[in-house]
Amino acid sequence: MVKPASGPSLDQERLELALQSARLGDYEWDMVRDVVVISARMSEISGLPAGEWPAQKGDFLYRGVHPDDREKTRRFMETSMRAEGRFEVEYRRIREDDGRTVWMRTSGLLVTDDQGRAIRTVGVVQDVGDRRAEEDRRRALMAELDHRVKNVLAAVQALAMQTAKRTTSLDSFLSTFFGRLKAMASANELLTAARWRGAAIAHLAAAELGGIAPGQARWEGPELFLTPRAANALSLALHELATNAVKYGALSVESGRVDVRWTRIADGGFELFWSETGGPPVAVPTHRGFGSTLLSQVTARELNGEVDAEFRRAGVNVRLRASAAAVVSRPETVPEAPTPRKIEVAPAVQGPADLAGKRVLIVEDAVLLALELETGLSEAGAVVVGPAYELEEAMNLLGGQIDAAVLDANLNGLSVTPVAEALAVRGVPFVFATGYGDSGAPMGFDAPIIRKPYDVTQVAAAVAALLA
Incomplete structure (x- = not known):
């Protein structure tokens, strides 16, 4: 056995x-x-x-x-x-x-x-230590996100109030406010690409000057990265200077030039010099607007430095000095330098956009933005189709007559690509209105990209240009 x-x-x-x-x-x-x-x-x-x-x-x-x-x-x-x-x-x-x-x-x-x-x-x-640590990291990230969102909302609110106090018409307010909002968005996009570790001065200059002054602006200096607060402040400063140069200074004429240079200084900070030449004769401003206040107080304080502006007859010169507290080391992830953006307002359309009788599909998952688009396109004469807030809803609307479309790139986590593909097959032109950078928008489509935040008249003008 x-x-x-x-x-x-x-x-x-x-x-x-x-x-x-x-x-x-x-x-x-x-x-x-x-x-x-x-x-x-x-x-x-x-x-x-x-x-x-x-x-x-x-x-x-x-x-x-x-x-x-x-x-x-x-x-x-x-x-x-x-x-x-x-x-x-x-x-x-x-x-x-x-x-x-x-x-x-x-x-x-x-x-x-x-x-x-x-x-x-x-x-x-x-x-379960790893899981608990991940939960702690997630809670910390959510708390940081909540903090940043509230800060951004507070900054936007303050920017709107200060801009409104110093403008005399709704059109002037909208133009000025949206320009400043876009400057903040550009800095935010660069910071996000670098995981909020810092943004390069060269990238900030390219984002502000690359699109509005191609061939008329030059910027150069050593590689320097700024803290998120300093990056936002410098982005707004460059936007104010560029806007004034376009309206009244060197960039208001083809012969004008803007030169931006920056250098390191001994204490670890930097100095940036803005110089305008070739423009119309400059007169000393008779009143102080919010742009001047922003430069002299907000920018200087956020950079822990100072700003000096000289209104010489030959052109505006600005010296901006920042302390070492505004500078950070090179982030591990550094985005590529911004390239001039696609045209966001079609130059072929003069005056208010005319979309009389055109059926325009709106695909946007944010209700307030969809309502704003609907109002703006309707005021331009369009017959709005939708809005569609979900991908399936948008696909179901494609069976009817559509002359053009405005598409958000992402609908509650789903790509709008199927809608774009269906429209492309039918030969229906469309515009992407999105908060994503170049890497986040659907690729492979010959369509204008309008960045959020936007003025709805930009969208109407772009749609009119596509249908012209």
């Missing part, structure tokens, strides 16, 4: 394999003998010594639990065992071998005899 081989049974082997695969440690508390058996895997996870030990009525299992969690964990486990015969709880444990604090999850089952008396508890433990 052949005797069976000694060792663990097949069921035990399967259990061992399952525990190992799940990265669980196991233990057993014999309540009759009052001893606890700690497996080798539980010892690795918890830091408790492996083997059989006096249970001390359960105190052995609780002795490494963090003092702030010990009594709460004990009460929960004992209450759950009395009520349900099982428990599951997460707590911190201070390892006895190396003193590290680890997060653990323990699940257990109470075993009773025929008379209902508790005879033992079996349980498993798992190290």
Whole structure:
């Protein structure tokens, strides 16, 4: 007769394999003998010594639990065992071998005899430190996002109030405010690409001057990266200077030139020089607008420096000095230098856009933006189709007559590409109105891209240009 081989049974082997695969440690508390058996895997996870030990009525299992969690964990486990015969709880444990604090999850089952008396508890433990750390990181990121969004909203509100106080008409307010808002958006796009670690001065200059003054503006200097606050401040400053140059200064005539240079200074900060030449004769301003206030106070304070402006007859000269606090080291991720954007307002359309009788589809998942687009396009004479807020809704509207479309790039997490493809097949022109940078917009389409935030008249003008 052949005797069976000694060792663990097949069921035990399967259990061992399952525990190992799940990265669980196991233990057993014999309540009759009052001893606890700690497996080798539980010892690795918890830091408790492996083997059989006096249970001390359960105190052995609780002795490494963090003092702030010990009594709460004990009460929960004992209450759950009395009520349900099982428990599951997460707590911190201070390892006895190396003193590290680890997060653990323990699940257990109470075993009773025929008379209902508790005879033992079996349980498993798992190290959940990585998951808890990820949850902590996610909460920190959400808190940081909430903080930044509120700061941005507060800044936009202040920008709107200050702009409104110094403009005399709605058209003037909208033009000035949207320009400043776009300057903030450009800086934000660069910072986002660098994971909010900093933005290069050269990129900020390219974003502000590359589109409005091709061939008339030049910028150069050493590679320097600014903090998010400093980047936003410099972006607004460059926008104000460029806007004034387009309206009254060197960029108002073809012969004018703008030269922007920056250098490092001894204290670790930098100096930036804005110089205009070849423009009409400059007169000293007779009143101080918000642009001047923004330059002299807001920009100087955010850069922890100073701004000096000279209104020479030959051209405006500005010296901006920033301290080392405005400069950061080179981020790990650095975006490519911005390229001149696609035309966002079609130059072929003179005056208000005329879309009389044209059926224009709006695909936009933000209700307020969709309503604003609907109002603006309707005022231009268009018959609005939609708006469609979801991808499926947009696809269902494609069966009717459509002369043109305005498409957001992303609809509640879904790409608008299927709609764009269907329109392209039918030969229907469309415009992308999106908050994404170049990498986020659907690729492979010969369509204008208008960046959020935008003035709705830009969208109407672009649609009219496509239909002209």
